[in-house]
Amino acid sequence: MRLSNRNKASVYNFVHTLLLMMVVFGIAAFLLNEYRFHAVDEESYLFLGVPVLLLVIFHLNGRQIFEYDSDGEALNFKNRNIVPFMDRPLHDEFPKYKLITYEILTVFLMKRLYVTISSKNNGSTILKYEISYLSQKEVNDLKLSLNKVVKANKEKND
Known part of the structure; x- marks a missing residue:
């Protein structure tokens, strides 16, 4: 089974660009208000706070693009950010x-996939992927596919 949200990259790129523009315009509005117009008092800090908070939330949700492929004899996971220099792709x-x-953990808007695999060195290794930007249907399909593999492995070992 193949699962990918790569086709939504343009939407995520648009949202990221929009948030960056909001930050720039927020800084400009804050500076104009502080040094020129004095239209709002303490609320002028909202011009800075709200766009920066939205941008931080967007990036804290993790890597936007997730690809999964279980065709063949191997499992293939890819997780990358739409901004290439932000962090290393997995x-x-x-x-x-x-x-x-x-295991899939959901905390507020953030979803993480923890995959435990057997390893020669330590016995097992945990791999972490960020799946916050997958739809619920895609998450359910991912669970279904991983359940099949885990079940087949348990039957083989028993």
Whole structure:
């Protein structure tokens, strides 16, 4: 099964650009109010706070693009940001038989996928992916696919 939200990259890029423009215009409105117009008093800090808060929330939600491929004998996970220099993209590929378990944690608007795989060195390794920007249907499809792999691995080991 293949799952990707790469086609939504243009929407995420638009939102990011819009938020950056809001920050720039907020700074300009704050400076104009403070040094020229004096139209609002203490509320002028909202010109700075609200756009910066929205931009921080957008980036704290994690990497926007998530791709998953379970076709063949391997599981392939890719997780990247729409802004290439923000952080390193994640790319992991491992055989299906190494998957032990997975867990999806949801805290407010943030969703994380934790995948536990068997490892020769430590016994197991936990890989973390940010799936906040997946729709609920995509998350359900991901759960269904991972459940099949985990179930097949348990049956093989028993």
